[in-house]
Amino acid sequence: MKKDLLTKMMIIGAAGLGGLIFTIAVIWSFSGSEKEKNPKISNQDHTIPQEIGENELAFQADSLNGEKTLALIRKPLTADSILPVYDLETQKDILLKIKGSTVIKSEYGEQIAISQIRPGQIIEGKYDKSNFDAFSIQISGRAWEKRNPSALIISTEQNKIKIGTDEYSFDPGILMTFKGGKTITPAEVSGSDELILRGYKNMVWSIEVVAGHGFLVLKNSDAFLGGTIEIGNRDIRTIDKDMRIEVSAGVKKVIITQENMNPYSNDVFIEEGKEVVIDLGEFKPKVGKVTFTTVQEGVTLYINEEKQAVANGEVTLDFGKYKLKAEKEGYTPWESSLTVNQVVMQVTIDMKMEPQHLEVQTPIGAELYIDGARVGIIPARTAITPGEHNITIRKEGYYSKNQTITVENNGKNVNYAFPDLIRIGSNESEQPNSGISPSAPNVTNPPANSNIKLNPTEDNY
Template identity: 25%
Template sequence: MNKNVFFNIIYKAVSVMMIVVISVSGLVGCGSKKTSSVIPGSSILPAPTKSITDAPVNAKTNEITIEGVLSSLDKDAKKMRFVENSSGIEYEVPYTGGTDIQTKYGTKIAPSNMKPGEIYEVTCDKKGTALTIYGAKDAWERTGITGLDFDESTRKITIGSTNLVYAQKSVILSDNEKISISQIVKQDTVILRGVDSTVYSIVVDVGHGYIKFTGVSAFEGGYASIGKSQLVGVTDNMLVTAATGTYDLELDAGTMSGKKTVTVEKNKETTVDFSEYKLPVDEQGAVNFKVTPSNAVMTIDGEEVDYTEPVMLKFGSHVLTLAANYYEAYTETFTVSSAYSTKVIDMTSKSASTKSSSSSTTAASTSGYKVNVTAPAGAALYVDSVYVGIVPCSFEKKSGTKTITLTQNGYNTISYSISIANSSGDLNYAFPDMTKKE
């Protein structure tokens, strides 16, 4: 399906999706808890398309003038489309070989050198043919932006100490095709363009793909480094969103380590298998636990253990839990891969947790609530590269920006960024239907 058509379908179906979200919210909820429904990408509305002749004509000059973002260019038909900054209307503008096209610095350029996402001042005769198309002098451009942090509830973009807002009908592009703003993830490199403190276009300059890790049981509980840009914990069935490019992958879990090279292609999933790395099946290691408080009850793989002396465990991953009065419960998955190791754990006292909560509302606001993902049904859900389950399913609510990745056999893997507010109540997300692989 053409991406432009897909983009329009998303927004035309907004009202239908809202009904779907509300109607299925009971599938994976928390009883009568407060809930709210979110449609990713709905902070930007589709721009209505009109002919430039529908725009107002200046009575003095008998010309039509607009300032807006170049959203598409059809060189064969000699037509361009601009989303006007002030009205949010997308105007179709025909041009000719005689149309004067210049950059904001006065350099003449051909239509082929114009880039969708750039902001132009367009002047047409009253019949609608473009006379001049000049780069907007009041527009700015910021390139090489990574880790874009945006909040759809406020349309706010934060870059370091700079706060911007994006227009309700901003142009969001990837490979010159319109996408939803929620499809931009922190691994993408983008170009922002705007006027004053308002962003009118966001263009994905360097996109992302996916690394599927298999055969990593020997490294579970350890870490995976992807080049110099990412460090993630190793879990079973992990799928990592990464910027396009070639990377050295290094997996490390104590004495066990492995290294491979991977090339990530845009919107494609690359599988890297580490199954040749295996821990000796019958080999054991002694783990010396130093726990605070010393009277905490420890279970390993569901069985209570006495850790006053080193505990003998088979090589591989194990699930550890600790419980003690006046302390927060502790859970961790760790890997045994050496003959002897020491593990130090300091549990958090509930009094310290209460003090921390009083100084930060994050835990108090989101604690006990869930994020419910209800669509697309049957897709595998990953949150920040960690497998959660098959949709519909839920995960623990924590404030901040999360990368949601959806994958399903026969469909294109896709990621979304969601911004979870520091507030109480369950959240319900219904993502658009996935597109079938060509």
């Protein structure tokens, strides 16, 4: 009886053990198949595991003692997946551990690879503060980035950086300045370099030199002085003598213009630390053909004080400014300025005759009137127009003389010498027979027997 009971117990135990082994085998087989269906993405990609949703991960980060950080990436990711950062708020260094489950995002919220996270960038992240395992890292959208800022000034004495009119501060102990992965000093950074500045609020935290600079030298640039040089479609300057310009390395479009010269335009390769010389002496001025026409004949033309062979005709001149002068006897000198800025130009010269003058030399001390207007005391000289004019000569105690003269329109001056006036009462035979009394000295006609002689002569004043 006891033997049968023992046999039954052994059979039941064996069956139970077999069932347990079978159950374990089934569970193991099911687990393996699920792993094949849902493999985790490698650490290299650093995307969310397929069996853990993004919302679940965020919940996990908060529930598992999660800590937030706004940090500057100090160094590249190490071989053992450690990312050294500097927390901008706590001002402490942190070594974040990047896991296969760490979510990596761009500033736009797009998933990216960890290789796209670089030193000098500012990130926002969540991590487990007990072991510094990173749950998520995203390039900060609150931080700012400036590429190739203009008018950059770095003051290492005041720890200030000016970009145009904006001013920022930096911590000299934390500021990252680097070029090609190597650390450099802020003093080695030039505003001509190709730069990326990154910061948060009014602080600059990193300066990355993408490319250094070389030099552009202008030779024989006298003809281009005052013109403009444009480098890379963004740097425009006025051309000075002996220019040596810092230019970021690379291929740059260089355009040099001056209104009187044919322009220079070319792609120039600027090598870091070296000079590129552009010789502007090879470029010719622009020229224009100027046709001169004179209204009067016999005109002499001067261009920049140089006498021209002919005044009427075509002259080829370089673009620029010129001083013109024309002369002709009997005419007022004609002067003007000319700016040659077109291929074909015309200039008409119309000269004005010099004002003609009448000069009366005698009788000295008498008053001279022309057409009733007092001119002055003889000898006298005055401008006069061509045509007929009435000349009156008066002096107190003397008979007046009146004479009509004709001035020809020939541009020449006229010179007269009249006889002396006759004193009133000096000799009755010399008194006029027109009944003019001594009390009326300002007569309009001379005595009949006075034999007045007019002696006109011409000169060319």
